[in-house]
Amino acid sequence: MKKEDRNIYISNIDLDEAIDSYFEKINFENNSYEEIDVYDCLDRVTIECIFAKNSSPHYNSAAMDGIAVISQNTMGASEVNPKILELNKDFIYVNTGNVINDDYNGVIMIEDVMELENDKVQIIAPAYPWQHIRPIGEDIVAGEMILPSNHKIRPIDIGALISGGISKVKVFKKPIVSIIPTGSEIIENIDELEKGKILDTNSRVFENLVNKYGGISNRYSPQRDDYEKLKSTIDEASKNSDLVVVNAGTSAGSKDFIVKVIREIGEVVVHGIALKPGKPTILGIVNNKPVVGIPGYPVSAYIVFEEIAKRIILKWSGLDKEQEDTYDAILSKRLVSSLKHKEIVRVNLGYINEKLVATPLTRGAGVTMSLVKADGLLEIPRNYEGIEAGSTVKVKILKPMNEIKNSLVSIGSHDIVMDILANKMNLSSGHVGSMGGIMAIKRDEAHIAPIHLLDMNTGEYNVSYVKKYFKDEKMALIKGLRRLQGFIVQKGNPKNIQKFEDLISKDVSYINRQRGAGTRLLLDYNLNKLNICVDEVIGYEREMNTHMAVAVTVKSESADTGLGVMSVAKAMDLDFISVGYESYDFLIREENLKDKKIKKFIDILKSEEFKSEVEKLGGYEFDKIGEVVHI
Numbered sequence: 001m002k003k004e005d006r007n008i009y010i011s012n013i014d015l016d017e018a019i020d021s022y023f024e025k026i027n028f029e030n031n032s033y034e035e036i037d038v039y040d041c042l043d044r045v046t047i048e049c050i051f052a053k054n055s056s057p058h059y060n061s062a063a064m065d066g067i068a069v070i071s072q073n074t075m076g077a078s079e080v081n082p083k084i085l086e087l088n089k090d091f092i093y094v095n096t097g098n099v100i101n102d103d104y105n106g107v108i109m110i111e112d113v114m115e116l117e118n119d120k121v122q123i124i125a126p127a128y129p130w131q132h133i134r135p136i137g138e139d140i141v142a143g144e145m146i147l148p149s150n151h152k153i154r155p156i157d158i159g160a161l162i163s164g165g166i167s168k169v170k171v172f173k174k175p176i177v178s179i180i181p182t183g184s185e186i187i188e189n190i191d192e193l194e195k196g197k198i199l200d201t202n203s204r205v206f207e208n209l210v211n212k213y214g215g216i217s218n219r220y221s222p223q224r225d226d227y228e229k230l231k232s233t234i235d236e237a238s239k240n241s242d243l244v245v246v247n248a249g250t251s252a253g254s255k256d257f258i259v260k261v262i263r264e265i266g267e268v269v270v271h272g273i274a275l276k277p278g279k280p281t282i283l284g285i286v287n288n289k290p291v292v293g294i295p296g297y298p299v300s301a302y303i304v305f306e307e308i309a310k311r312i313i314l315k316w317s318g319l320d321k322e323q324e325d326t327y328d329a330i331l332s333k334r335l336v337s338s339l340k341h342k343e344i345v346r347v348n349l350g351y352i353n354e355k356l357v358a359t360p361l362t363r364g365a366g367v368t369m370s371l372v373k374a375d376g377l378l379e380i381p382r383n384y385e386g387i388e389a390g391s392t393v394k395v396k397i398l399k400p401m402n403e404i405k406n407s408l409v410s411i412g413s414h415d416i417v418m419d420i421l422a423n424k425m426n427l428s429s430g431h432v433g434s435m436g437g438i439m440a441i442k443r444d445e446a447h448i449a450p451i452h453l454l455d456m457n458t459g460e461y462n463v464s465y466v467k468k469y470f471k472d473e474k475m476a477l478i479k480g481l482r483r484l485q486g487f488i489v490q491k492g493n494p495k496n497i498q499k500f501e502d503l504i505s506k507d508v509s510y511i512n513r514q515r516g517a518g519t520r521l522l523l524d525y526n527l528n529k530l531n532i533c534v535d536e537v538i539g540y541e542r543e544m545n546t547h548m549a550v551a552v553t554v555k556s557e558s559a560d561t562g563l564g565v566m567s568v569a570k571a572m573d574l575d576f577i578s579v580g581y582e583s584y585d586f587l588i589r590e591e592n593l594k595d596k597k598i599k600k601f602i603d604i605l606k607s608e609e610f611k612s613e614v615e616k617l618g619g620y621e622f623d624k625i626g627e628v629v630h631i
């Protein structure tokens with residue numbers, strides 16, 4: 001691939017600057033409106049103020065069930081001096097909402113009326129003028145403004161509009177947004193999935209974001225990297241829509257045509273923004289319409305859509321950038337960034353010891369799950385080399401604050417049971433290995449840490465590590481499960497791996513866990529006991545972060561074996577040679593045991609329902625589950 005075939009002239013302009021110069025070129029004035037039925041106007045945006053045509057109520061009406069009276073005739077009534085009123089002369093019966101004609105000017109509730117014989121009633125208190133009567137216009141007066149312009153219509157607004165006699169409303173037209181996924185490797189049909197092919201997810205995410213923000217999406221099927229075809233598709237789309245979003249092909253690859261196409265049939269306003277992820281973004285104009293080239297990586301795609309396309313859609317629909325919920329949080333880990341760009345980092349959030357703590361998630365632009373799991377997004381401004389741990393940062397939340405506040409934060413070793421627990425309570429769990437969990441509790445980033453750390457000297461689990469790392473602090477272990485660890489091997493165990501000694505055979509390759517993982521300690525402990533040097537194990541230095549990742553590596557035959565739990569081997573349909581049970585417990589600061597989230601957590605651990613679900617996975621024992629050991 002020659003250098004001249006690539007787009008290497010990518011600029012690095014500030015996001016806000018890029019948006020300002022781009023928005024100047026977009027003809028937002030061109031916005032047209034439509035007049036629609038009041039019943040269909042939910043979430044649409046008013047183009048002008050709406051004034052009431054009718055008053056509501058439009059007649060004086062009874063506000064209570066009872067009798068309508070002439071107020072003056074009731075004056076002086078009391079318990080010692082009751083008044084007798086006569087039907088059709090002094091009063092009539094009314095129900096809530098009935099018309100009160102000019103003959104009457106007060107209502108007495110039926111429970112305050114004593115009925116006598118001969119159509120007479122007795123009252124023991126007077127009715128003040130207009131008592132329990134809703135006068136004309138109490139709610140809405142004809143001519144009053146019901147809604148201002150640029151207002152997004154809510155269900156209650158529709159009620160008020162109808163009461164005010166409005167049957168049609170003028171609203172901004174919904175912008176039509178064409179979405180064009182590109183790339184010859186992009187497919188829609190899962191049956192065509194093979195090496196080198198990628199399922200189109202981005203255009204489906206965009207389609208739903210367009211609908212969510214009030215546009216009409218017009219999604220194309222994935223387009224091949226064919227210069228002429230892309231040119232005609234973008235040209236056609238820009239003629240038929242208000243905004244065109246082209247996905248992928250934005251950077252420096254030899255097939256990244258989008259910038260050339262836009263330059264040929266229109267204008268490239270910006271190529272390259274000081275934003276990570278999202279650097280190769282293209283902002284163009286074709287046939288007087290905005291055409292935004294969004295990078296292909298799913299996280300970059302989402303972030304750029306939110307930062308740029310969303311703002312165009314909202315402006316077209318009469319709404320400027322919606323106010324976003326931002327909160328101050330304490331950053332739990334140091335974040336290093338580049339001076340060159342602003343970076344948007346996905347974070348988990350949790351309330352730990354009364355403080356909102358933000359823990360950064362992976363920064364890989366291809367890891368969609370990090371966005372699925374993220375509770376918030378944090379911004380590292382341009383010209384910052386990073387942010388120190390303990391600093392206060394602003395985060396935009398992606399979930400309701402209540403949910404975040406009530407979430408139990410777990411950071412530590414991974415096990416499938418954490419997913420079962422997360423399905424039963426509001427649990428956010430980060431997987432960084434057992435030692436990572438210990439550090440997270442030390443720094444107050446988590447409420448609990450699942451750990452399984454084998455003491456090399458005693459062969460016991462967890463307690464000695466807690467004593468070592470929390471010398472003078474009051475800690476506790478909530479006893480968890482005993483789980484079966486062993487060698488995960490391919491079906492039929494072709495290399496006949498039975499024991500640790502078999503790992504030093506020349507034709508056996510091993511896949512290890514990261515430093516600080518309990519499973520890695522288990523290997524080290526056994527190698528040490530057998531006097532085997534780690535250099536003798538082929539693959540010792542190759543690391544994965546979870547049991548699942550180890551199993552996937554074995555399944556894909558990229559390694560012969562790795563240590564992991566039985567449940568994972570079973571879930572991946574692999575064979576398993578057991579090594580022994582280990583204790584998977586939950587470390588917690590003693591003071592946090594009184595938290596009601598912890599009480600719920602312990603109740604779930606002890607429940608028969610939880611145990612029976614875990615039993616189905618295979619390889620677990622529950623001897624002391626839920627018991628608290630004070631350390």
Ligand SMILES: Nc1nc2c(c(=O)[nH]1)N[C@H]1C(S)=C(S)[C@@H](COP(=O)(O)OP(=O)(O)OC[C@H]3O[C@@H](n4cnc5c(N)ncnc54)[C@H](O)[C@@H]3O)O[C@H]1N2
Nearest residue numbers: 181199200201202203248249250251252279295296297300
């Ligand atoms: N030499 C350079 N290489 C790259 C640069 C650079 O500046 N110089 N920028 C990198 C960055 S940053 C990004 S982001 C990507 C952007 O790539 P493109 O927009 O050109 O997209 P592709 O290369 O075609 O695809 C990248 C990747 O995205 C996924 N993808 C694409 N379309 C979809 C879709 N519809 N649904 C789901 N996923 C999709 C796919 O995994 C592709 O492999 O370029 C870097 N390279």
Ligand code: MOO
Nearest residue numbers: 277278279300365
């Ligand atoms: O900047 Mo790219 O957009 O990381 O992913």
